[in-house]
Amino acid sequence: MIEVRDLRMTYRAPIRDAGLKAALRTLVHRRYQDVKAVDDITFDIQAGEVVGFIGPNGAGKTTTMKILSGILHPTEGTVSVLGHVPWQRKTTFLRRIALVRGSQPIGGPVELTVLDSLRYQQLLYDVSAKDFRDNLEELTDLLELAKLLPRQVRALSLGERMRAGLAMTLLYKPDVLFLDEPTIGLDVSAAAIVRRFLKSYAERTGATILLTSHYMGDVQSLCPRLILIDKGSLQYDGPIDALAAKLAPYKLIRVSAPDAKPDQVPQVGEVVEKDGTTWVIRVARDEVAHATTRLLNELPIVDLAVEEPPLENVIDRVYREGVA
Numbered sequence: 001m002i003e004v005r006d007l008r009m010t011y012r013a014p015i016r017d018a019g020l021k022a023a024l025r026t027l028v029h030r031r032y033q034d035v036k037a038v039d040d041i042t043f044d045i046q047a048g049e050v051v052g053f054i055g056p057n058g059a060g061k062t063t064t065m066k067i068l069s070g071i072l073h074p075t076e077g078t079v080s081v082l083g084h085v086p087w088q089r090k091t092t093f094l095r096r097i098a099l100v101r102g103s104q105p106i107g108g109p110v111e112l113t114v115l116d117s118l119r120y121q122q123l124l125y126d127v128s129a130k131d132f133r134d135n136l137e138e139l140t141d142l143l144e145l146a147k148l149l150p151r152q153v154r155a156l157s158l159g160e161r162m163r164a165g166l167a168m169t170l171l172y173k174p175d176v177l178f179l180d181e182p183t184i185g186l187d188v189s190a191a192a193i194v195r196r197f198l199k200s201y202a203e204r205t206g207a208t209i210l211l212t213s214h215y216m217g218d219v220q221s222l223c224p225r226l227i228l229i230d231k232g233s234l235q236y237d238g239p240i241d242a243l244a245a246k247l248a249p250y251k252l253i254r255v256s257a258p259d260a261k262p263d264q265v266p267q268v269g270e271v272v273e274k275d276g277t278t279w280v281i282r283v284a285r286d287e288v289a290h291a292t293t294r295l296l297n298e299l300p301i302v303d304l305a306v307e308e309p310p311l312e313n314v315i316d317r318v319y320r321e322g323v324a
């Protein structure tokens, strides 16, 4: 469905010294600096997969998304999406894909009402009257749009714009969806509506989705697979569950022992959390069996659980220290 081979993108960014004089000088003599945004990325995505595409700020996620959706022409490499070269921008390709950007969910005229924007989209994408009625009914229901339909786009809040933007995009049922930070800036409940909607949309339609987000809640609830990039290079591509095992060399043991004395807890690892008589202890992965046995033998334990470290912590560590 999506094939990316040896993808590279270098921007030529204009630069100049500070000050008015320097600004005037650039009118006759421009200087540029090369910025490597994507540096040799290769991956495949199969039909129906929902993949989280993550990385720190400036990693190259948006650039890759723009190339895959046909907005940018890469410097090097080959890409095939639905059998098309995206930047050729054939109508048959554009009608089957969509790029939704959380920072700018609606691209059309802001004077139109939401319903008129949807009708405009119907014309642009040649959606039949029946499909329009059916899809609109379904999207209105799932995205809680009824009250928004008669309102002007310009007067919508960011969360409302996102919901309306998703409806406009999904009205023509694209097979491939590129979502660039779909919950950015949304409050907890608006983000939850968007997440719930995307999950059910993916399950019902079997759409292929590539999603970037800085909120691990998004990727954890939606994406069984993660692709992690940093400074334009691929760092990890695999199941989300295996990421912690590969990248975090420890597990957490949560023990609850109401009758234990505070100094009775054996030194099996670093205590990272303490709440009354419950301790969370960080233990090296290959020490877990030994540590658990000691805890069970030496403490009056009522509950013990071995947990993977939270995804946030793993990702934060990877962003700060890189992949070993």
Ligand SMILES: Nc1ncnc2c1ncn2[C@@H]1O[C@H](COP(=O)(O)OP(=O)(O)OP(=O)(O)O)[C@@H](O)[C@H]1O
Pocket (backbone or CB within 6 Å): 011, 012, 013, 035, 036, 037, 055, 056, 057, 058, 059, 060, 061, 062, 063, 064
């Ligand atoms: N039009 C452009 N001209 C020059 N450099 C650019 C341009 N767009 C992006 N860049 C640079 O390319 C690099 C990758 O940017 P990109 O927006 O793809 O990163 P990102 O992973 O989406 O980041 P974020 O999480 O902050 O949105 C950055 O160093 C950025 O400054």
